[in-house]
Amino acid sequence: MTIVILFDKLPKKRRRISPADLIGAGSLRRRRKRASSTGGDCYEANGKYFMEHCHKNPNLRLVHGEVSGQGELHDTTFGHCWVVEGDQVLDFSNGREVKLPKMIYYAIGNVEWINNFYEYDAQSFHDNISRYGHWGPWDLKTRSGL
Numbered sequence: 001m002t003i004v005i006l007f008d009k010l011p012k013k014r015r016r017i018s019p020a021d022l023i024g025a026g027s028l029r030r031r032r033k034r035a036s037s038t039g040g041d042c043y044e045a046n047g048k049y050f051m052e053h054c055h056k057n058p059n060l061r062l063v064h065g066e067v068s069g070q071g072e073l074h075d076t077t078f079g080h081c082w083v084v085e086g087d088q089v090l091d092f093s094n095g096r097e098v099k100l101p102k103m104i105y106y107a108i109g110n111v112e113w114i115n116n117f118y119e120y121d122a123q124s125f126h127d128n129i130s131r132y133g134h135w136g137p138w139d140l141k142t143r144s145g146l
Contacts, residue, residue: 005070005071006070006091006098006105006108006109007067007068007069007070007073007078007080007108007109040080040093040094041093041094042080042081042082042091042093042094043064043081043134043135043136043137044135045092045093045094046062046081046082046083046090046091046092046093047062047081047125047129047135047136048092049083049090049092050062050083050125051125051129054121054122054125055122057085058121058122059085059086060083060084060085060121060122061083061084061085061119061120061121062081062082062083062119062120062125063081063082063083063084063117063118063119063120064079064080064081064117064118064120064136064137064138064139064140065079065080065081065082065109065111065114065116065117065118065140066078066079066080066111066114066116066117066140066142066143067079067080067109067110067111067114068109068110068114070108076144076146077110077114077142077143077144077146078142078144078146079137079140079142079146080093080109081093081135081136081137082105084102084119086102087101087102087103088100088101088102089101089102089105089106091105116140116141116142116143117140118137118138118139118140
């Protein structure tokens with residue numbers, strides 16, 4: 001049996017988007033590998049992936065949702081960000097490249113049980129990036145405030 005640990009880091013504080021963040025895909029992989037040990041980078045890492053791929057794949061959705069923590073965070077719920085492509089979830093947070101069936105990913109994080117998530121298509125993603133000037137969360141309010 002393989003144990004999958006996905007939700008083991010709280011997200012970092014919001015970081016303003018800089019012009020360098022909006023420069024092509026070439027620099028994305030290098031930055032993705034330098035995940036911080038002081039918190040997760042889910043909103044930024046998955047937001048960048050979504051930004052680079054949403055126009056080529058209009059079925060992609062960026063999701064901001066409340067999940068149940070694992071490991072040291074097992075009794076905590078907090079905000080997290082991931083990408084949905086059909087029945088698959090893609091998660092590039094914390095230097096990982098996770099691809100799991102949506103049903104399994106949502107079960108691990110208790111996503112549907114908590115039932116507090118927002119899906120964004122390309123247009124709503126760009127609207128929120130322009131409006132707020134950061135990677136998120138935009139609409140998500142968690143019970144824990146994390």
